[in-house]
Amino acid sequence: MTITTRYERRVARVRDVVQEHSELDDGAATELAVRVLQALDTIPEQIR
Numbered sequence: 922m923t924i925t926t927r928y929e930r931r932v933a934r935v936r937d938v939v940q941e942h943s944e945l946d947d948g949a950a951t952e953l954a955v956r957v958l959q960a961l962d963t964i965p966e967q968i969r
Contacts, residue, residue: 931958
């Protein structure tokens with residue numbers, strides 16, 4: 922049984938969107954998704 926965390930689901934969601942709109946492979950899209958989420962997480966919640 923694979924346990925998927927909320928963070929892993931968020932990364933997968935962003936990765937899928939990135940891949941739909943680019944020609945990045947899975948690894949590169951995942952790296953970009955992680956960076957995007959890191960950036961979004963620095964924005965205060967009231968502003969998001």
